[in-house]
Amino acid sequence: MKNTEFLDACRNAIGAAHVLTDEADKAGYLTDQRQRFTGAALAVVKPADTAEVAAIVKLCAQFQIPIVPQGGNTGLVLGSVPDQSGQAIVLSLKRLNRIRAVDPLNHTITAEAGCILQHIQEAAAAEQTLFPLSLAAEGSCTIGGNLSTNAGGTAxxxxxxxxxxxxGLEVVTAQGDILHGLRGLRKDNTGYDLRDLFIGAEGTLGVITAAVLKIFPLPKAQLTALAAVQAPADALRLLSLAQSRCGATLTGFELMSDLCLQLVAKHFPQLQFPFAQRHPQYVLLELSDNESAEHASALLEAVIGDALEQDICQDAVLASSTAQSRALWQLRESISSAQAMEGKNIKHDISLPISRIAEFIAVTDALLQQHFPACRNVTFGHLGDGNLHYNVSSPVDSSAEQFIERQADVNRIVHDSVDRMGGSISAEHGLGALKREEILRYKSPVEMALMKTIKQALDPLNLMNPGKVI
Structure with a gap:
């Protein structure tokens, strides 16, 4: 009876067409991106604007109905899908998809939470500016999801x-009130930074409905190179060299193991491998230059030339056109898809002090081989900011399903190694439901107590994305 009354109230608030209760209509919102888990929901509710979001959240508070906010549902830690109880609603924000304003002089763009990341990039580019957030899912992920997980990406x-x-943020609180914080200010020292509470909170404290985002001058040139190195330690030497020579012009620095590109070659044979022979590791560098293409080219050529002379890298290719640059990036961006096509794997989104990355890879690779002989480490990521996607696949010609059953054991080796080296078990994907219990091993009781205090203060009924993060 309570649920019927609640759903009727939702229909009255936003229109019956936007309250989905049929199982076939709900299905696309209930399974996670990796197709590993399917939850259940009382309904999928699709408000059109902030006022409608607030109306729905107020009804949820009144009837004590849990809320699972959802954007593009591209997350990897079960943060945007409901559990299997069927008691929660999925609050889809896809209809909140308007670019509200672009202010080139203030270097800001104001976008609603359901805006696809790529559309924000395009809106900025139309004003000859750059919104630099870039990741593989940018054609389907939404800015609200990016904010809720504090997404990273390649830049x-x-x-x-x-x-x-x-x-600045506009947020609907757990009580259904609207926090009007869309201020495009770079300095605002007037108390607690409420914005930062909601960024990275994965929808557990409130619902982000819009944001004021920074945009930047459009670079005059973007140049890409792929360098072959012997080991992660050499990649770090190349990073240091590139940073010292290029400064802020260096915008991308990605590490990829040879196994990564072998899988890409296997599953995407149409993509051209640029070297005559294989090498243990590869680094993808990108420079974004506000002066000229000639200036960027001279910088990149000098860095690569010095790296070759100092035996930091063994070979390198420099893209001479936008098409060649895209081809090099496509190798990097195809790794996750290639690994998925190879079979189920155990993913780790970790961060480490940059100075310890080489040590971590060597030590943890050895530990995994000791306990899981012939397992395959598909290691790649954003070396410049210390974020690795340290993924582990089953040995060749063995059962991926049986290997996945040992996931907890693999995670323990990897996460304990991360912790020993001062790292984090979640760099840019969040905790969701997948790592909610795991984080208890690595965060101090004081940290967890403070997080729970914040959760209790802002969401005392525990209706906002329950079962996630804490």
């Missing part, structure tokens, strides 16, 4: 995580 080295790209 963190120069521009920072999503948190650094956000100046």
């Amino acid at each position: 963190v080295l120069r521009y920072g995580n999503t948190r650094e790209l956000c100046l």
Whole structure:
């Protein structure tokens, strides 16, 4: 009876067509991106604007119905899908998809939470500016999801995580009130920074409905190179060299193991491998230059030339056109898809002090081989900001399903190694439901107590994305 009354009230608030209760209509919102888990929901509710979001959240508070906010549902830690109880609603924000304003002089763009990341990039580019957040899912992920997980991507080295790209937020609180914080200010020292509470909170404290985001001058040139190196330690030497020579012009620095590109070659044979022979590791560098293409080219050629002379890298190719640059990036961006096509795997989104990455890879690779002989480490990531996607696949010609059953044991080896070296078990994907219990091993009781205090203060009924993060 309570549920019927609640759903009727939702229909009255936003229109019956936007309250989905049929199982076939709900299905696309209930399974996670990796197709590993399917939850259940009382309904999928699709408000059109902030006022409608607030109306739905107020009804949820009144009837004590849990809320699972959802954007593009591209997350990897079960943060945007409901559990299997069927008691919660999925609050889809896809209809909140308007670019509200672009202010080139203030270098800001104001976008609603359901805006596809790529559309924000395009809106900025139309004003001859750059919104630099870039990741593989940018054609389907939404900015609300990016903010809720504090997404990173390939340009963190120069521009920072999503948190650094956000100046102000509009948020619907757990009580259904609207926090009007869309201020495009770079300085506002008037009390607690409420914005930062909601960024990275994965929808557990409130619902982000819009954001003021930083945009930047459009680079005059973007140049890409792929360098072959012997070991991660050499990649770090190349990073140091590139940073010292290029400064803020260096916007991307990605590490890829040879196994990564072998899988890409296997599953995407149409992509051209640029070297005559294989090498143990590869680094993808990108420079974004506000002076000229000639200036960027001279910088990149000098860095690669010095690296070859100092035996830091063994070979390198420099893209001479936009098409060649895209082809090099496509190798990097195809790794996750290639690994998925190879079979189920155990993913780790970790961060480490950059100075310890080479040690971590060597030590943890050896530990995994000791306990899981012939397992395959598909290691790649954003070396410039210390974020590795340290993924582990089953041995060749063995059962991926049986290997996945040992996931907890693999995770323990990897996460304990991360912790010993001062790292984090979640760099840019969040905790969701997948790592909610795991984090208890690595965060101090004081940290967890403070997080729970904040959760209790802002969401005392525990209706906002329950079962996630804490």
